[in-house]
Amino acid sequence: MIRKDILDWANLLPTWQKPLMDKILRGEKVDEIVLEDSYKIFKIENKLMSDANIVTYVFPQQHEEKVKISQNVKWRGVKNIQGINALADKQILDIIDGITIIYGENGSGKSGYTRIFNRAFISRGDKTLLPNIYLDTKKSQKADLVFEVDGSEKIVEFPSELNNSYCKKVSVFDTTSAINDMTNENEMSLAPVEFAIFEELAKCVLEIKEKFEAEKQVKGNIQGFSDYFTENTDIKNIIISINSKTKLADIENKIVISEEENEKFKTFNKRKAELVALNLDIKVKKLSDLSQDVIKIKDNISKLNNKFSNDQLLKIKNLISEYNRLEKLSNIEGISQFKNEDIENLGTSEWKDFISAAKIYHDTIKHEIDYCILCRQNISDVTVFDKYWAYLKSESEEQLKDRYKDIIKLVSDFEKLDHLTLLNNDSRLYEYFSQNSQDIVLEIQVFENNVKDWSKKLNLSLGKKKWNSKIKPVIFNIEIFDEITDQLEMELKNTNKTSVDNKLKSIQKFLNEYNAKLVAKELLPKINTYIKYLSWLDKAGKCNISTTLITKKRSELFSKYVTDEYIKQFELECKKLGLNIKVKTSQRGSIGSTKNRLMVKNKKPSDILSEGEQRVVALANFLAEASVSKENNCLVFDDPVSSLDHERRNLIVNRLIELSKYKQVVVMTHNISFLLALEDLAKKEGIKSKSQHIQKISDNTGILDETIPWIGMDVKSRISALRNTLQKVTSEYNKRETSDDIQKYSRDTELWCTDLRKTWERGIEEKLFNGAVERYRPSIETQKLKNAPYTKELYSEIEMGMSECSNWMHDRSPELGAKVPTPEELSGYLKHCDDFMKKINKMIN
Template sequence: MPETPLKNKIISWLKGFDYWFQYVGKRLLEGEGINDALIDITYEFFKEDYGLKTIESERENIAFNEIEIDAAAVVENLQLQLIKDIENVNALAAGQSIPISPNLTIIYGGNGTGKSGYIRLLNNAFSSRGDKQILQNVFSGATAGEPTCKFTFQSTAAPYDLAYPLQKANLEFSQYSVFDTHSIRAILEQDNKLDFTPIGFEFFEKVLQLYEAVKAKLYSEIKTNRPINEFEKFFVNDNAIKNAITNLSANSNEEELNVLGTYTEEDATKLAELIAKREELKALDIPKRIAELQKLLSQLVEFISRQQAILDCLKPEDIEHYKLLITSFHKFQELAKQEGINSLEEYNIEALGSNEWKEFIKASKNYASVIEANRNEIIYPSDKDNCLFCLQPITEKENLLINSYWNLLTSEAEGELNRIIKAIRDLEKRLKGLPPSKFDETTTLFEYINLADATFAEKWKDIVSSSETSRQNIISNLSNINLDLEMASFTVSTTEMNEIDAKIKAAIDELFQKNPAAELAELERQIQLLTDKSLLNKLLEQVLIFVAAHKWAAKAESSASAFNTKSITIKQGELFTTHITEKYTQTFTNECQILNAPKVVQISQKNARGSTLRKLQVAGMVANSILSEGEQRAISLADFLTEVQMNPNNKGVFFDDPITSQDHHRREKIAERLVGLASQKQVIVFTHDIAFFIRLKISAEITDTPLSYTTIRNTGGTPGVINPQLPWIVQPVKARIGTLKDMLVRLKKIEKEESEDEYLFAAKSWYSLLREAWERAVEERLLKGVVERFSFGIQTQKIKKIIVTEDLINEIETGMTESSKWVHDAAAGLNPTPPDTTKAESDLKFFEDFAAKCVTA
């Protein structure tokens, strides 16, 4: 195969660079020397390419003058289609074939299925730093031959086979790479060279001279774009703003600064409120406040006691009682008149029948009783008695008059009338004796409640006022024994005040627990933050200009990696330094970011015998001596992905369990990254992790990435058997129905040919899988895949497809019951008979009908 001309190699190398380097490279390739004009225009193009300057005018197209060559060094449009005819690889089954998808191929194999044997074969056939030790079958006494297999490729023509190891030298084998666990140690510990070899250039001295001149201009401009931070002195409070201002640099986040420096009217209002609250808290005398609240609580308790006592006398039934007493008084007063007073009318007594007259008669009778007691109870009046009032002798007429008085006092109507009068006076006394309650704007209790609930306070103000009015009206009516004034009734209760009582008590408890010093400190912190926010708002434009300058300087300094000053005497080394390093580092950094791998890893390189070697280091030490196992694997994977991307000839990659030792966050990122890579080149993933298998599958389905999958199984003690059927645990309902039908055929055979116990064991196993199929149907068919086991998300967009009916639920319950009762252990005394295959076939048909119905329900 003819050697590619040096100029073409340089041109090929130049085409991988930005416009500025291609531009100057072409001029240098065509023999132009270094001059000020070339330096200036190179520097301008350089700044435009690195985003340090806006492109100001249209650029001319760069057309390189290549030397004609006879053949390409790669196989174009290459695809691997099949791995087949595997022989003498560990204990793998012979004659197996693995179809390979144009995009993503997932190969699942559990422990002991022979997956490692396939990986070792691939490590030998393709580019790899992994485990290449292929052993003979240690369990076979026969002498094994040389490990061989065939790979079916296709480029622009029909598919063709290449045999390994016979045709290992063909270019096709150099265009695929393998990553396995052993690759990690090699990547982390060894000095590695790229698996493709760029060539050096004869014009490197000119390039280096140009580099130094352009770099000098760059650093001169960088220096002018690194102003001193003059803002620190304005911010003295320890908070996020001070931290952001103190650390102003190229790493400052303008968006965060904008957020910190946005000072709104709401912020100003809040600041005023916080200051007021601070002053209020400073002035707050907690013991005094507690005493005030306790006094307020006492007032509330007294108010409730007084007001409830008043309300207890103003219930509707009480008002009716008062009215009845007054009405009864007038009724019996009239009766008493009829019984005795009418007989006295002939005496022409003034104010006869009045209350005052009656009181006069009662007092007279009491006085007469005293006289009677003093003279051995001789009834007064008797013969020769004198009048109690005028002391004149009593005639027969006066005697009759006095006895009429006494008869009046002992009449039944008069007795009842006296009882009513007593009851009225007792009530009057009781109502007068009730201490009044006060609840209006002149009381602190009303002021407190009014602040909390003005409506409630106004309501009780009215209740207190109207109830007191009613009480006074009742007293007046009782006193005058009439119904002249309105007597309002009330059904409310002071229990409505319980909430106020609880609130005051809670406030007291809160004050007991309150720590004003801590609250003041928090208020001060918030005030300082808002004050600093206001200040930053005024300085924000200047701060952003400062940050923009430093970012430009940092970006410019970062871009200075283009001007690598390493020795150009070694063509290969200089090629790596000037062409590969920057892009390799950038790609590696991007991969680390994608995989959430540590960003502290540096790529160290050195030249040795015409080759440039690289090593991953952390602070000058080997990366695996610093990083955790998971981080080591993530970094190694990032490096591998970088290398295959940097190789323009690479067409595909093989991965062996790339998520070992990774947490679920990074597993998801790795799955997404590999699926994304599958849109650019063939990706073949071997894994024993069923959750990762599903992650890859779901990620591919979400991104519409074509994929195929198969499994490696250990069948009858022989590992490496390729089976396109998915493992049971990830099979969808349709596949599980097929599997159960296949197993039912075998179950029928056991039923006919084996013992009852053998059939019982097989039937229990079959029904156990049927039960799992019902569970999967609930996820996949009934819930339409909204929530699935092993899935790393909830497919909310599918919720609208869910239709759950009572019939479907009943069918699930029936199916689960029928499949479950044969799975669990039963009491020996029951001696259950396992269902025959006719019943099993019927139960499977019932499940299949449900699955079909649930899809369209």
């Protein structure tokens, strides 16, 4: 059988895996000590560790006799919930043998419980746990899972103790797992218990692999020795080139320091100090900077020479002449047309500025005007404005404006020279000139003053538009700067820096090699360890820890003992659930487990089936997997009939009740007709059933109640509930003191009477028609009409009963008010209804 095949295979495992397998077969925990021992054996086997004694493992068939007899485990519920998914704390959910039905509307907290089940039990559903956002303080998330084991209660703490064999007895089907089945490849989590051996062994092997990878990481992460050496030397290159084949003795020979090298080290250190003391770098930089300063001042003075050259002054003189010519021409061409207009200051610059400004303002007005833009007098017959605008557009006037702009630009340029400083008194160039050529300092200062003086005279001449014939060119002889530059270059050559640098370079090379040998001597112990690590890593690189053989063997045995059974059961489940579509299943191994994929005509079910058909396929897959596992005792279904029509819903009702004959079945639903159908069939088949109501009250969800919702109660349950509520209403009546008390009694009485009327209506369905027609059932059971006791006399009694509990509500007048029934009257209404229902029962039976 399966276990014999596993034991035969276990004897062929590598030696290091056998201690792990021995623990797993004995049902004992594989702790850290066992893992470390197995890892040690792995390293010895692969020559990564010195030889030592290795225990020989042989797995006899007696292992089979040591297997524990399965315990009788039943899930009995959840209690002491705290801080999970907005579920109310300290709720108790009871699970019975047979079928447990948990009814709740959307938002009542069902999904909160489903997430707990997904996290605790075998499930492919959503395992996310959210904190209770309605709590003022954050609580730890926990709950108690209650099991009955061989007749005794066992508590599994959630979520800290989920790796527990009891939790593996329960499997969950929900919407998320259904979607996964339709779209993804999923692990077949329900299989004979022996297959868990492969999963456990694969898990242990992967933990050993983690240890191996971690050790490789540690040994591989030991940094080389490059950072220990500040300079690039031959010794450094030797050290950083070390590999697994390097001999430590070769390194030791390379770093020996002779007496001759010691003496040379002392001499070279002294000579280096002498050469460094020459400060040639500073001298060279100073001469280079001075040379750049000379070039810069030469360039600045050259620009000034150009600005005050004969050619430039002639251009300025011609500009003034051209301006005067254009101004005269403009006056001749344009001013004469205004002689008869009697205009003050005609032709002056002020007059021109005025009409130019007026033109700019005029052009901002986008519509036609016939008035003066200054005084708003009518000017429709005045032509002087047209003359103004024509004058401004004349060619000579336009050219005059351009020359004026040229003059303004020149004036601006010359004004900047008022602040001209060619040679700062605190500059290094001033210091150099003062020490080596005092005359040039004076010449630069004279030139600077002349430039400033002639700039002012030129600006004055440009402002008056009249050339000053005394203005002459200002020229500085810049060739003197070339002589100074040549002199600096000569001084730079005389420093003999290249020769000194070469000497220092040679000295430093020796010193670097000498110091590198000293560093290498200090590193010898680390170098020795490093070489050993590299050798170890070479060997480790040839080792491979893999779960492939484990997965392969599991797949082989899975195909031998499970796959055929699963496929057969899957096809049977599809048939039982009314699905006539050929759905293909395929399995493959994956790290100690088996993956299953569902396909319809080589496509994902989600691509080709309706939503309802997908749900049925997912259910069939879940039930087929569950049937393969003999360890599975309880099945949980969350909204299994979502998206299904009533015919297929009835098939699922039949299948769930059939399952509940030999397994615990838990159903969570918001479908009242589904709940009623399950209750009816369970009762008919003699199956234990228990319905619980999950609801939301204020901000608290997941509040559990033993009573099912009013909408699902039969007549007997409703009359009992009305009797209990009547006691509370009677207490309110007896304690009336204020108008608020009276109004509360009136409102509660009205609600009570409404529920009583609904009980009469329920009685018509359940008693008068003998349950043949009920509003929350998908079909009509015509056979029940044979015993239906309906008569006209009964109709009259029903009409009277319904009227007495509702007429007072409908006939009230806002002006006159209405008498609210007393508790005694309400009790009479209820007795009337109860007596009527009992009478109908006798007629039916």
